[in-house]
Amino acid sequence: MNVIFFVSNNIHKFSEIKSILRDRTTDLTLNFYKRNIIEIQDDKIEKIAVQKAKSAYNIVKKPIIIEDDGLFINSLNGFPGQYSSFVFKSLGNRGILHLLEGSKDRTAFFKSIFVYNNGIITKGFTGQIKGKISSTITDGGWGYDPIFIPLYNKNINEKETFATLCKIDKKNEISHRKIALDKFVKWFHHYNK
Numbered sequence: 555m556n557v558i559f560f561v562s563n564n565i566h567k568f569s570e571i572k573s574i575l576r577d578r579t580t581d582l583t584l585n586f587y588k589r590n591i592i593e594i595q596d597d598k599i600e601k602i603a604v605q606k607a608k609s610a611y612n613i614v615k616k617p618i619i620i621e622d623d624g625l626f627i628n629s630l631n632g633f634p635g636q637y638s639s640f641v642f643k644s645l646g647n648r649g650i651l652h653l654l655e656g657s658k659d660r661t662a663f664f665k666s667i668f669v670y671n672n673g674i675i676t677k678g679f680t681g682q683i684k685g686k687i688s689s690t691i692t693d694g695g696w697g698y699d700p701i702f703i704p705l706y707n708k709n710i711n712e713k714e715t716f717a718t719l720c721k722i723d724k725k726n727e728i729s730h731r732k733i734a735l736d737k738f739v740k741w742f743h744h745y746n747k
């Protein structure tokens with residue numbers, strides 16, 4: 555069994571990752587290494603994530619994986635994007651809805667990037683899900699879950715936010731996190747053969 559440390563301050567991410575991995579047969583065990591890694595400032599979350607993975611490896615000195623995310627709102631030119639964490643703490647979901655008042659275009663997407671680093675290689679995996687910002691804040695979930703409506707399946711009522719989908723265990727089947735993590739798991743199997 556291969557042990558990898560997921561280095562993050564965010565327990566929500568870790569529990570979603572655990573739940574996604576539970577449904578797959580893998581030869582890896584993911585342990586939570588609670589730590590806030592200082593992020594560099596850059597326009598691209600990919601660059602931020604690679605640097606974050608290097609810093610995390612230098613702390614743990616064992617194979618690690620980190621995740622960086624962003625919510626990108628099209629009518630706001632991709633804002634909050636790489637500033638999603640800061641904006642959530644400062645403006646919150648109410649602030650985002652306020653910024654979109656009167657806006658016809660509420661489309662957005664969530665992007666996740668996982669970066670694995672074992673001291674020899676550094677490799678990134680991205681996942682993206684399109685959606686739109688709701689006009690009200692729903693109950694449940696965490697972060698921007700209560701205001702993000704994923705567009706993923708024409709047969710399913712696309713009024714459900716990530717927060718309401720969390721309640722019926724659906725978010726982890728479709729999320730940006732799940733898409734990126736699937737790519738990592740697939741690659742890791744081959745890498746370890």
Ligand code: IMP
Nearest residue numbers: 621622623624638639642696697698699
């Ligand atoms: P970071 O990767 O920790 O910088 O995360 C960016 C921010 O995006 C987080 O602080 C959350 O507020 C938000 N976020 C990331 N992933 C999700 C998600 O799956 N649901 C809701 N909010 C998320």
